[in-house]
Amino acid sequence: MGGPLRILHAVVNMNRGGAETLIMNLYRNIDKSRVQFDFLTCKKGVFDEEITAMGGRIHRIPYVTDIGHFGYVKALNTFFSSHQDYKIVHSHMDKMSGLVLYAAKKAGIPIRIAHSHNTNSEGGAVARAYKTYAGAFISKGANHLLACSELAANWLFLKRANKALILKNGIECDKFAFSSQVRNEVREELQLGHEHVVIGHVGRFNEQKNHLFLIDIFAKLLKEKPEAILIMAGDGPLREKVVEKVRSLNLTDHVKFLGIRSDINRLLQAFDFFVFPSFHEGLPVTLVEAQCAGLPCVISKEISKEVDLGLNLVEFASLSEINQWVEKINSCEAAKMTRQIPMSTLSEKGYDIKNTAKWTENFYMSIAR
Numbered sequence: 001m002g003g004p005l006r007i008l009h010a011v012v013n014m015n016r017g018g019a020e021t022l023i024m025n026l027y028r029n030i031d032k033s034r035v036q037f038d039f040l041t042c043k044k045g046v047f048d049e050e051i052t053a054m055g056g057r058i059h060r061i062p063y064v065t066d067i068g069h070f071g072y073v074k075a076l077n078t079f080f081s082s083h084q085d086y087k088i089v090h091s092h093m094d095k096m097s098g099l100v101l102y103a104a105k106k107a108g109i110p111i112r113i114a115h116s117h118n119t120n121s122e123g124g125a126v127a128r129a130y131k132t133y134a135g136a137f138i139s140k141g142a143n144h145l146l147a148c149s150e151l152a153a154n155w156l157f158l159k160r161a162n163k164a165l166i167l168k169n170g171i172e173c174d175k176f177a178f179s180s181q182v183r184n185e186v187r188e189e190l191q192l193g194h195e196h197v198v199i200g201h202v203g204r205f206n207e208q209k210n211h212l213f214l215i216d217i218f219a220k221l222l223k224e225k226p227e228a229i230l231i232m233a234g235d236g237p238l239r240e241k242v243v244e245k246v247r248s249l250n251l252t253d254h255v256k257f258l259g260i261r262s263d264i265n266r267l268l269q270a271f272d273f274f275v276f277p278s279f280h281e282g283l284p285v286t287l288v289e290a291q292c293a294g295l296p297c298v299i300s301k302e303i304s305k306e307v308d309l310g311l312n313l314v315e316f317a318s319l320s321e322i323n324q325w326v327e328k329i330n331s332c333e334a335a336k337m338t339r340q341i342p343m344s345t346l347s348e349k350g351y352d353i354k355n356t357a358k359w360t361e362n363f364y365m366s367i368a369r
Contacts (some may be wrong), residue, residue, distance in 0.1 A: 003189060004033055005084065005365065006038050006088075007038065009040070010097070010100045011023070015046050021285050025285075026170075026357050027054060028253075029065070034365065035361050037051070039056060041058060046298070046357070056278075069130070073099060075105065076102050081098055084108055086109055089104045096134050098135050100141070101141030105141045112141055116147040119278070120208070122206065145157050147159075150166065152304070154207075167356065168356055175265040177341070178339075178341070186270035191257065192270065197227055197272050198270060199221070199228060200272075200274050201231070201232045201234075201275055202261075202267070205234055205236030210278055213252070215245050218255070222254060228254065230255045233260070234259070249293065265289070274344075276303070277299070280320070283306055285306045287299065289344075291309050291346075293341075294311075294338065296315070299314060299324055300343075301316045309350070310347065339361075
């Protein structure tokens with residue numbers, strides 16, 4: 001047989017985004033004697049070292065923004081024609097998966113999976129038009145469809161959405177379970193007192209995450225709660241713009257930018273609320289993690305209702321009504337919920353990574369037969 005079944009995952013890079021976090025969670029928990037992960041990427045990522053340590057191979061080609069459409073298609077064709085030993089390609093690039101999987105099909109790769117992690121495309125008008133063009137190739141290139149939610153399936157696969165299987169964004173539940181000891185440690189590290197009400201956010205600084213609105217919400221909340229602190233973990237192209245807005249509103253003493261963190265499980269313990277005003281999402285891993293940590297979450301109505309795990313921790317608010325966000329945060333505080341969440345709940349809802357990894361492993365083995 002010659003070793004484990006090798007799956008080629010196509011991503012732009014392996015940084016700490018939602019899709020990449022899920023892939024790494026799966027990778028750490030699958031039986032590597034049966035299934036091994038390799039990666040087709042375009043840029044270096046923070047998980048590269050860990051991937052190599054677990055036996056994964058990383059292939060790299062330039063991205064379309066560096067070499068243009070024809071250069072990118074040529075790079076894909078060249079790559080797949082010289083790597084025809086792969087039986088399964090699993091692409092996580094939303095609409096761009098169309099070009100990846102079509103090239104894989106032309107090279108004779110038999111099993112081609114398109115995986116939807118979102119409900120909209122990033123970028124300006126030109127980028128979106130190009131992605132729509134690329135997305136048209138999904139129906140020609142993919143012969144298996146996966147999505148993180150029903151909304152994500154409907155967005156990417158359109159009329160074929162009913163053929164998609166839902167693979168839930170599982171997490172390592174025990175890592176995120178609430179601990180008052182960890183809470184105290186992290187709050188001390190961040191120089192937070194018991195009196196501080198901590199609003200937390202984890203996400204890449206891009207349009208989708210709507211950080212500028214988050215700053216507006218916080219500025220309004222601060223007028224009612226002078227002891228409030230906003231903590232943001234993540235990095236991205238719009239970070240400077242957000243920093244500038246914080247400065248212009250004189251909020252610098254109340255806002256902490258932590259950058260990219262590898263200890264989100266610890267960080268969540270220190271928060272009192274999780275606020276997430278995204279314009280669109282597939283099903284954010286970070287919201288599953290926040291609920292596992294027993295955090296009350298006030299989130300945008302644009303996010304799939306599937307993200308609410310039924311723990312009475314999620315409140316949806318409108319992006320057109322800033323007062324609604326402040327009211328919901330206040331009402332969550334008045335309710336003073338317990339942070340201890342029964343771990344069995346996450347498992348029953350399908351968000352325990354051990355079960356997700358087993359399902360994924362069996363899925364790969366069954367389609368490879």
